[in-house]
Amino acid sequence: MKILTPMRVLSSLSALGAILLGALVVGLTAGPSGLGVGEIFSVLGDRDAVGPAADIVLRVRLPRVLLGALVGACLAVSGVLFQAMLRNPLADPYVLGVSGGAALGGILVLSLGSAVGLGYEAVPPAAFAGCLLTTAILYAIAGANARASTTSLLLTGVVFNAFASAAIVFLASMAGLTESASIFLWLIGSLSSIRVEVSGWVAAFLVLGLGSTIPLARSLNLSALGGESAEQLGVDIDRQRRIVLIASSLMVGAAVSVAGLIGFVGLMIPHLLRLIFGPDHRLLIPASALGGAAFLVICDAIARTILDGRELPVGAITALAGGPLFLWLLRRYHQRVLS
Amino acid sequence: MTNAALCFEGIELKFGEREILKGVSLEVPEGAVVALAGRNGAGKTTLLRVASRVLRPSAGRVSIRGAPIDGFSRRHLAKELAVVPQDTPVSFPFRVIEVVLMGRSPHLGVLGFESRADIALARDVMARVGIEEFADRSILDLSGGERQLVLIARALTQEPRILLLDEPTAHLDLAHRVAVLDLVRDFARDGRSALVISHDLSLSARASDHLALLAEGRVLDCGRPADVLNPENLLAAFGIRADVIQAPDGSPLVVPRSAAADAMS
Amino acid sequence: MKFRGSAVPPPAPHRLQRSPWRSGVGRNINCPMNRSTRRLLEIALLAACWAGVSAGSDPAVSSAPATRNLRVVSMNPSLTRMLIALDAQHVLVGVDEYSADHEPAVAALPRVGGLFNPSLEAVVALEPDLVVVVPSVQQRDFRTRLRELGVEVIELASVTLDQILESMQTLGDRIGRSEAARERVAAIQSTWIDVAREASLRPRRSAVLVLQRDPLYLVGGGSYLSAMLDAAGLDNAAVEYSEAYPRVSLEWLIAAGPQLIIDSSDDPVPAIEHWSRWTSIPAVAEGRVVAVPQGLVTLPGPYLDRSLRTMVAAIRSVDQDSGASQGAESH
DSSP, X not given: OOOOOXXXXXXXXXHHHHHHXXXXXXXXXXXXXXXXXXXXXXXXXXXXXXXXXXXXXXXXXXXXXXXXXXXXXXXXXXXXXXHHHHTOTTOOTTTTSHHHHHHHHHHHHHHHGGGGTOOGGGHHHHHHHHHXXXXXXXXXXXXHOTTTHHHHHHHHHHHHHHHHHHHHHHHHHHSOHHXXXXXXXXXXXXXXXXXXXXXXXXXXXXXXXXXXXXXXXXHHHXXXXXXXXXXXXXXXXXXXXXXXXXXXXXXXXXXXXXXOOOOSHHHHHHHHHHHHHOSOHHHHXXXXXXXXXXXXXXXXXXXXXXXXXXXXXXXXXHHHXXXXXXXXXXXXXXXXXXX | OOOOSEXXXXXXXXXXXXXXXXXXXXXXXXXXEEEEEEOTTSSHHHHHHHHTTSSOOSEEEEEETTEEXXXXXXXXXXXXXXXXXXXXXXXXXXXXXXXXXXXXXXGSOXXXXXXXXXXXXXXXXXXXXXXXXXXXXXXGXXXXXXXXXXXXXXXXXXXXXXXXXXXXXXXXXHHHHHHHHHHHHHHXXXXXXXXXXXXXXXXXXXXXXXXXXXXXXXXXXXXXXXHHOSHHHHHXXXXXXXXXXXXXXSOEEEEEOOHHHHHHO | OOOOOOOXXXXXXXXXXXXXXXXXXXXXXXXXXXXXXXXXXXXXHHHHHHHHHHHHTOHHHHSOGGGTTOOEEEOSHHHHHHHHHTTOGGGEEEEOHHHHHHOGGXXXXXXXXXXXOOOHHHHHHTOOSEEEEOOOSTTHHHHHHHHHTTOEEEEOOOSSHHHHHHHHHHHHHHHTOHHHHHHHHHHHHHHHHHHHHHHHTSOOEEEEEEEETTTTEEOOTTSHHHHHHHHTTEEETTTTSOSSSOBBOHHHHHHHOOSEEEEOOOOSSOHHHXXXXXXXXXXXXXXXXXXXXXXXXXXXXXXXHHHHHHHHHHHHHHHHHHHHHXXXXXX
């Protein structure tokens, strides 16, 4: 492995981009309807296409695949950022409780919304509101004392998650059968209820997140040596922490609001890419976006086709793939993480 | 106010109710190596942190060549001053060359990639420190002593004018201790300066131009090592009795007496 | 065979409503009794009246011998409805949450929990003779515990049509309403035959019955609702799924291309509006999307004949609308 140069960044990202493109093709061609690849491409090329193939490819699969890519990217990038911020390669985007807040907001509406006339459309905004509230609280804690706050942040996250879990269990046990099904799907993570309108928001937050944190990539490298060393090398640690916290929380919030708690993407993709490309964040952050996108699109394609015609939630697939992969990574990293 | 390379004036610092530094005044002249010694908890590391602006004193001022550091931008300060910390836990498997190159950070732009010149400089420093063979190894795989050398190399790559070292020889064997202190002496030529915290009094005495003893949050004494290292100062600073004898080249050797032996005599 | 309508026999009239004692106590001025004796008689008669009235309101007195003092707890709304339809709601001493919330006849009864959280304590406190449940994994331990405590538990399935009819008969036999149950079952069966015969005169069409839009749940081959579609002259496109309520992908539905969509999800967005996006589905293109209220069609219970009629009416209404528009186009 050589030193990171712009050339290497470009070539690595191109390779990942090609993989993502392949994943998108797989996503568009996978499905229970038995459409041929040729048919799919002809539909893609024809703007005025009508008929079942057009409906399926352009109006069911295409938005779902694109949104899957955006959600996967958001989760993976926020995973990298949380790992950098907490200086722990085992952190995942849900550890600080932002996802708990979002889940609580979403499930509140899912279970009680019909009583006040709120339909499913209100779930993503409610979830995002939950995420914002949690982020605000975390920000207040993190901003207070930058030096001691990693532990405070983690503890806050533990408390949030515990509280959210308890509240969700309570709501779920009161819910009727139809709400229970929706709640379960939301908790495990699913891309099946994606409304096309929200994809703009997710894309906006992803761009915002990448745009604000890629310039911090080098200083995030320095943070690996500890906050104090980074500061002594010229990094404004407080500002970096605040920006990273907000950017990654918003990305997690956007992803979780539309797709529920899809697990393992935020933990594993950064890991895998770190093993392959090294820990330099200047490459790792954009690479995670591409890798996370590709991974989730493929998992979703599997979720849609593995049981003929019926659908598994994508969160089940990421966990099935992620579990063993995570154990393997843990074994490889075990001695290193503890030194 | 002087034009010393690094100057501490009346530094006071409290952690909550505890007063750590109670008015420290110290000068590090250009071209000099100043050793800083004292008991654990006397405030040595704290003083270094005040110099690198990681901690803010409740009173007093730090200045570099007459200019107070409060007015410096972070990058500017990082170009002037580099710190070799006692130890740093590293969480990600960066390779040694990458860690050393981190020292170039204050000189690079926002998204700046390291240039060929930067890389050459880093390799040169690594060669001088003696860790060139580690270049491609993960820093997580190194021993404590090897890591310390990497941190020294990183600080030197920063090309500062002032080097602050916090016990740089703590995990090093004798050969490496000598090598590092020679490196520091080398560094201090051409108008640069170094402030070294060390517990190895005898070795520091030999390697430094001045020695300051920190006790009770104040500078007990500062001056030539041979003058400062005497039994009265050592008793006041460390609370132990010690003999100071002279080495053949005139530098002082501190030989502490054990409490038991002391009681018997 | 003509459909006779509800054949539940009316309850036997209370004997004491025609009691001679109530009308003329102490008013016969020709009675030779003296004042104090009359007083005594009044009091005795009043006491007897009270006893009679309270005896008259005792359900055990007027009902068939098998239901006398029977105490039943129902853990499922379909079973509660069965009992109400068999005019046996008076045997109920406790019901589940859903029944209490949705059936006015039992709203005042003590509640004993629901599908996921049945309360063993609440049930046992009511000292029931019989607990009727729908077989479910969630309540397995609950059933076992009840049996261990010596309570009779009968599991009555209500997923397929045959199960529902059999359950109704079993329940009726057990509580002494066999005749009423037989009549209800016969009514359903005859309606089924009627409707099927009418439908055989028309061309068959493919259809889906949507229970929930998001996630998409349809009626599969394993449910009585699929039999209902079949009787109404429709081929359930999701019959290939053997379970009762499969979750399918929207893609599958589009590819299956049913000619009729029956949407029974309770969603504020109207069915026609919701499905209008997918113009490639024949049902949408031909305007054959019909909404039915969720409870009307989808709660398995004793009035499947009415549900079937409702569904058929809904289907015919759509036929008329689309037939009219097609007729208009052809002019």
